[in-house]
Amino acid sequence: MSEEKSLNFIEEIVAADLAAGKHKSILTRFPPEPNGYLHIGHAKSICLNFGLAQKFNGATNLRFDDTNPEKEETEYVESIKADVQWLGFNWVKECYASDYFDQLYAFALELIDKGLAYVDDSTAEEIAQQKGTPTVPGTGNDYRNRSVEENRTLFEAMKAGKYKDGEKVLRAKIDLANPNMHMRDPLLYRIKTAHHHRTGDKWCIYPMYDFAHGQSDSIENITHSVCTLEFIPHRALYDWCIEQLGIFPSKQYEFARLNMTYTVMSKRKLLQLVQEGHVQSWDDPRMPTISGMRRRGYTPESIRDFCDRIGIAKRENIIDFSLLEFCVREHLNKIALRRMVVANPIKLVITNYEQAEEVLHSENNPEDENGGARAVPFSKELWIEREDFMEEPTKKYFRLGPGLSVRLKSAYIVTCDSFDKDADGNITTVYVTYHPNSKSGSDTSGIHVKGTLHWVSAKHAVKVTLKEYDRLFNVEDLNTAEGDFKDYINPNSLNTVEAYAEPSLVNDHSDARFQFLRKGYFYRDPASTSNNLVFNRTVTLKDAWAKEQKK
């Protein structure tokens, strides 16, 4: 029996509602606007909404909040569906607010008939002015006193396309002095002569968020409508509409959105990064988008685990990026195939190795007993990392240097005899002798070494490209950093290097997760071809040596 994890406050509400018999079962929804790609913040919401349904035996709708045709596109609809599915969730119904346009229009007429809505001819500026300020009550205008008949005629004419954009709006008639600004006769419908991605040119009036979202929830019989904190002041209006219309009482609950260190979490800013070329696309592996993270090599499991660990609450928060990294590492460590790749090579010559070559075997994953092994060719000349040799080794350095010995992973122990330098003083070749009785798995040499190096046989090496990513921004908290967020873009967020890889990589599955030994976790980029393999670095390995060096 595992320990029961305590419920978050929304789960508690659901549990209480169910226990009280308020609902027989629950129905949640994930309601993205198709005006951009989903990011890790949306993943939090997706995991919450779908997770609630899973936990309490309910279901979840996917609903596109597509009430603003000027910003929404089918491309975004498709990417959102793909991302939700990739994360591992299934919706019971695929819905669109635009499916309810007729119903919403009928609701509007109903409010008009009840004297609860009116057509206003004021300009946007006038309306804003008449709304007052948070501390000063709004003032009305004469349009507010139009008769039901006149409002009805006018609103029908709006729908019929008799007016230009912005000429008239439909407003709720609530309370211009309400301390909640959202209750000061909010706009319900506006005229927009725009082509809608689903309804085409059928409509020229479109409902506002506040007149679409709650009713959509209600139409679908959503029991728990979960959204982020900024919608708290909208809740009064949400409830008002449902009450006046006398429809299914969906309830809204709010939680704090996700913020993360070293990145931005706004569609507007992400769009800007794409449009201005700071990154290459929405699915650039540096982006915090679901598609970017997928391309970078994050697994759905690790993202779900992350969402599980960050919790749900109402206080503002900023999550350490290192927690996300921890989650991927933890999963990848269990599933990634180990391979050897040398990125910044120097030649290693084994002077006493007389064979042409031999085939060694190395485990695919030491965490997985049944993971098997792959063949790795070994020969007299190898590539090793430049940083694995030091001409004058420091005390705690236990790699190669004059007179020092190391283990070559899954091969032999070698001892350094000498090295060559070029005219600039750069090491070009390191000469070692190997100990034939130290072969991995049958070591009788009795020699103990501290360091183990990865290597690639020079004549068998395959050239590959490594994309090493670093954080996109230089400051932890972009929300409190002064000035333009783009001033903090990390100019070194992408480092492309050519590397030598062991040949097995050519035949490995394109969707495999790799750990390049001592370097990090990597995932093949979709732009790869068989003669030009490109790997994205998902995350580095923890590096105790790097920390030691900083001291």
Next chain:
RNA sequence: UGCCCGAUAGUAUAAUGGUAGUACGACUGUUUUUGGUGCAGUUUGUCUUGGUUCGAAUCCAGGUCGGGCAACCA
């Protein structure tokens, strides 16, 4: 200075009137044919002032601090 929301280690998040715990991070040590992994340990916290109570992170009141609200966006 109208209304609303919030405040527990560096960062998150539990404790639902009864021992302030967990995770990540940081730091030690240990294991290791990855300076990875694993394992063991250390470190740091209830915004403040009163009140209620045998007992308060929790309930009440005042204060402080942070955030939100005045798009024909969602």
